[in-house]
Structure formats: C-alpha cells, structure tokens
Amino acid sequence: MTQFTRRPVLGLLAGLVAAPKRAFAQQPLRIEINEGVIEPVPYAIPDFVPETGGASEYATGIARVIANNLTGTGLLREIPTSAHVGRITSFDSPVQFSDWRAINARALITGAVRTSGRSLTVKFRLFDVVSGQQLGDGLQLDGSTEAWRRMAHRVSDQVYSRLTGEGGYFDSRVVFIAESGPRNNRRKQVAIMDQDGENVQFLTDGTALAFAPRFSPTGDRILFTSYETGFPRIYLMDIATRRRQVIGDQPGTMTFAPRFSPDGQSVIYSLSVNGRTDLFMLNLASGQRWQLTQTDAIDTAPSFSPDGSRIVFESDRSGTSQIYVMGLQGGTPQRISQGQGRYSTPVWSPRGDLVAFTKQHNGQFHIGVMRTDGSNERLLTASFLDEGPTWSPNGRVIMFTREAAGGDAALMSVDITGRNLRRIPTPGPASDPSWSPLLP
Template sequence: MISPRTHLLTRRRLLAGAAGIAAAGMIRPAGAVLRLEVTEGNVQPVPIAIPDFLGGSPADSELARSISQVITADLRRSGLFAPIDPAAYIEKIVNADAVPRFADWKVINAQALVTGRLTRQTDGRLKSEFRLWDVFSGQQLIGQQYFTTPDNWRRVAHIISDAIYERLTGEKGYFDTRIVFIDETGPRERRVKRLAIMDQDGAAVRYLTRGEDLVLTPRFNPSTQEITYMSYGQGEPRVYLLNIETGQREIVGNFPGMSFSPRFSPDGQRVIMSLQQGSNSNLFVMDLRSKTMTRLTDTPAIDTAPCYSPNGAQICFESDRGGTQQVYIMAAGGGAAQRISFGNGSYSTPVWSPRGDAIAFTKREQGSFGIGVMKPDG
C-alpha cells in the first residue's frame, strides 16, 4: 500500500533568472511547450539531462550529487523518461543561475534539462534549488527551492522528481510516497511477519511491529499518518489502527467474530471491512470519529475485500453470492449490488484506480492466476 507523505519543507518558486528568457519572441505558445502525453501502450521515453547539482563545499557537493542521482533514478524507474549518460554532456554546468547553452544540449538530443544547487544556511538547514528547462524553446518550465534539515535530503530529491514528473506529464508524481508492507523472515517452520514501511524506492526501511503477532493487509490512511491492518493480536483476527508517528495502536470495533480486509475511505474518516459472523461475512463501515459501526450488506454469502471509489460514492467488493467469487459494486451507503465480472474463473481483490475509470482485480481459472482491469460498469 502506497501513501503520500506530509511535506515538512519550506518551498519557494524561482523566477526565470536571465535576460531574454521572458522575451516574447522566445516563449512559445503554451501548447508548444514540452509536454509528455501517453496515448497508447507504447511510450517513447523523453530524453532528459540531469547534471550533478552544485554544492557550496566539498561535503555539500557530494550531497548535491546524491540528490541528482536520486532524481535520475526516480525518473528512469517511471519508464517515461530516459536520463542521458553524463559522459555525453558537452556543457559543464558551473553556475546554477546562468542560462544553459541549449545548443549543446540539443546536440545530445536532450529534450529537457534539470539544473540545481545545494547551499547550507547559517542555521544549518539546506537550501535545495532546481530549474527545469525546455531545451528546444529555451524556456524555464518551473523553478523551485526548498529549505529543510540535512537528514531530509532524500525527501527533497523525491519532491523535485514529483515536480518534474507533474510538469511534463500532467499527472501527480508518486516519488515522495511510502509503501507499507509485510516483511517475512526466519526459517520456514518459524516465519516471523512484521509490519514495515519504506520509501517507494526501497530506502529508509522501518519496522512498525516486532513480529510477536501475525499481521496482514496493511492500508494507509489517505489523510493522516495512520495504517489499518489485520492482526491476530488477541487470538482472533481483528482490524487495528496504528499511528506510525506515535506507535499508538487501537482496535477498530471490538465485536464478536473475525474482522478483516480493512480499507480507509478517501477522506480517511471511515474504515470499511468484512466481519465474519457464523459461516458468512458481510461488509461493515466504522466511523472513526463517532465510533459507530454501520452494516452495508446482509447476505448468507461471503462478502469481502471492499474498496471505495476515489470520490467515496461507491464501493467495489468480491462476493460468492452468485455461486462463485465475482466482483460487485454498490453505493457506499449500502443497497442493491451490481455484478460487473462475468466469464469463467473466480474474480477477487478488486481495487479502484485513482482516477476512478477502472477497477483492477485478480482472477483464478484452472489453477492459473492473473491480474486484470475492467471498467466500473463491467
């Protein structure tokens, strides 16, 4: 599960710094500015040059280089950008305020150029600056600076990557996010599962539980630093809330029966889950403010794996009410459910896309597993 991170940085915008950049004759119409558009499955990555950021001292230069390397890795990993080998660079960036020699960057086929600088302030904080340039128009697309403590340098790099990604693709970046997952270690007969968190690129791994209890299905709160997950902490599966900053943990609805498959609503104010009572399980939602539980389904079947649509108006879930596991959707407040998966095999674990235009699912047929996507109307 991936979550956005709360920005703890001071950000300012940089203006285009040189004469001529704002001259009317050098600025192309907005539609002509470099912009990456993904229209089909095959994408030609944008060639982008990311020279080492400049530093005010040898130590700062090394840290500045690390920032540019993280940005390079972020953008390359997205599959939409092709960072150019620094060995091909003609111009050596020595002044972050100067206008680059765009002719040199055109020669190596760079379409976009990122320049930056890192300086240490008198209070010990770092000021990280960057500019994104359109090589063909000679236009500065964005320029920003961030003030933060030295231990946050990786976050600065990811935030810069997000800004570049959003400016060139029109989509929000995802580099300044974290992944919560289950870490499994130990011999096969004594496996230990711990709840863990890390940056989206695998750095900064931190364990949130000690492995004393079995933990499963962690999910981030989209608006606060909380995680919901299932644990066998008291002998029977329960849904828990964990504050990842304070470590405080609480049970979400301590009701008879097994509760599982928790997921937050888009506003982070509710948790939807399955509650098993007898041989069947139904969907319930807990309001985290009032601590009230509302039943959403009431069938003799197994309803589980609920997920909200991005606008919170609907939920998708899996159910065997028709004889086999299939995907259904219904209003977030309950009511009639509509089946949207058909065909051979069983469908499970549906998840709504961030845009709300698709639902991903897993499918099992004759012993084979697959992952697919369908429209919300099937």
C-alpha cells in the same frame, strides 16, 4: 518526517537564451502516457551545483535520486553524465542548448544546493532542449539536511508533472508486510518505506502474524489485521507514535480486510461469524457500526470510491469470487466482473475512473483494470501468482505482490498501460503493499 517549505525561485530566470528560430523549433515537450511509451524520452541531469562547502554530497545525491525516479517510470531515459558535452557550473548562467542537443537530450534538469548548518536549500529548473524553452517556473525547497531525499522526490514530482500533465507520485510512502525466516515458519512484520524502497522502518515486532496494512487518506495512520490474540483482529496505528488500538472487535467474531473511508472518519471491513462474512462500516469517533451486506456469501475486500458514495468489493454470491459495486445508501449490489475466471481484491482508483483487481484464470494470476461499470477490462500482468493491487497517488501506477513457483514474495509495479513492469527493492521478501497519498 522533517518538514520543509517550498517557494518559487524569483529573479533567477533572466538572461536565458531565447528559443532559436530554426529547424529545432517544435511543439512544447509533452509525454503522453495514456497508450504507453515505447521509446523513452532522453534527458540529461548533471549533478546539481553545490553553492556552499558542505553541499557537494547532497548535490550529487539529490540528482541521483531524481534520475532514479524519472528513469524508473519507463517514460524517460537518462543520458549518462559521462556523455555530457556541456557543464553546468552556475545555476544562474544561461544554458548553452547546443551542448545538450549534441548528445540528443530532449529535456534538461539543472539545480543547485546550499547548506547552512543543518538547513538545506534546493533549487531546480527544467528545460525543453529542442525548443530552448524553460518548462514552468523555477522552484526552491527549504528544509533540513535530514529531508534531502524528500526534496529530491518533490523535485521529481514537479518534473514528472510538467512533462506529462499528470500529478506526481514520488513523494509518497508504501506500507507493506516484510517477510523473513523459513517458509514453514515465516515472520511477517508491518513495515513502511519510501516509494523507492529507501528508509525502511518496522512498525510491528513480528511476534504475531500481521497482514493487509492500509493507509489513511492523510497518510499518518494505518489499519492492519493481526493474529495477536489468536484470531484476526483489526488494529488502528498512529505511524508517528506507534500507538495502536483494536477496532471493530466483537466477541465470537473475526474481523479483517479494513479500509478507511475517503474522509478518514470511518472504516469499512469484513466481519465473519457463524460461517457468514459480511461487510460492516464503523465510525471511528462514535463507535457506531452499520451492516452493509447480509447474505450467506463471503463478502470481503471492500474499497471506497473517491467521493465516498459507493464501494467495490469481492463476493462469491454468484458461486465464484466476483467483483460487485454498491452504494452506501443501500440497494442491490451490481456485479461488474463479466470475464471468465475468479476476480478478487478490487481497489478503486484515486482518479475514480478505474478499478484494479486480481484475476485467476487458466492456472495464472493477473493484475488488471476495468472501468467502474465493468467495461474495458485489461490484464496488465500474468504470472504464477500476482495479487493485491494498490494505486499510486496519481492513479497511473499499480504496485502488487508477485510470487514465483517455489520462490519468495516480492513487490512489483506496472503502469496502467501494462508497460514498465519492475521490481521494487525491499530488504527481503515482501507482500501486501499499500501506497500512501502524497505526503503533506
């Protein structure tokens, strides 16, 4: 991925119109997302100003990507450019806020783009239209023209953060299983894409069944399970080089459901032998392995807490599939799922406050969240088949697999309030998503 630099825009903020002392004055614009937003906040984003001859295409494209990102959150609603009264023709000119109040815009995003050969510079500013105030400093990104979409995602993260007070999640990627072919002979490849469904690349050729890819904490490696040898085996792949290796392999066993530790130095996974499935942890550098559970039950789908001190996992030790938490230093696992039905695929939030899960009850599947002690369970979705949640980097959005009766699998997302359920665009049927951290 092409790298770029970021720095504050200096000397560009002088001469802005002062906040008017009239009925427009309000508290600073802030979107609260804890309880969901029923009425999205209207905003305007004119095409960015091209400051050089070759910048026009990028200026339009960057503004459109930002708009798609922000509108896709369900928190904001874009006012179409055809409705704009005002025009932004220079990044340095004072904003005429009355033009944007006239169309009921609450926020305004302006920007400019400059090219020089293969180099690209993007600048932006965010305004609270009602108060006439700029929100935060200006920002400038410098990189190559190939990185223009990443720059748009970075600007989106900044706008989102300034409006909500939360970290962004747009400059990230998703690894998933791309499905193709007839349903009775489905081809499944590990693929990777930007979080908005763009820039899809295939990481495996589909000659062997693959499933459950998972990102490393640094986003440069993945784990996945493959039937390349006829039995499930865990593979570790470097995304940039596509080099891969089998890990945790042991003759006569099956290994699957891997996840990285928060420091990226170890992997936790399930190992099945002689009808028993237990959890193991492997140090990637030394090859040392520890057994974490030892029962006649099926223990699988482990996930670390952000501080690495505990794991949450799925087990049928109580007779049905339920969710348990245990410390890495040992002790008796504590069941935290208490509702009716079967619970599976638990994933610890990157914020550390919640566990997402799949629930099956009364003939339906749900994606839900609960606190790490099992309290405050909330079901966010319901359908014929919803499963396999994965968290956005900021812990505010969950992506998962949905499959309708007789239909193909698709990737969906929902925020933790249960609002803004939407489909993620993919080239074809898709399943098993895993969200990366923010890119460096």
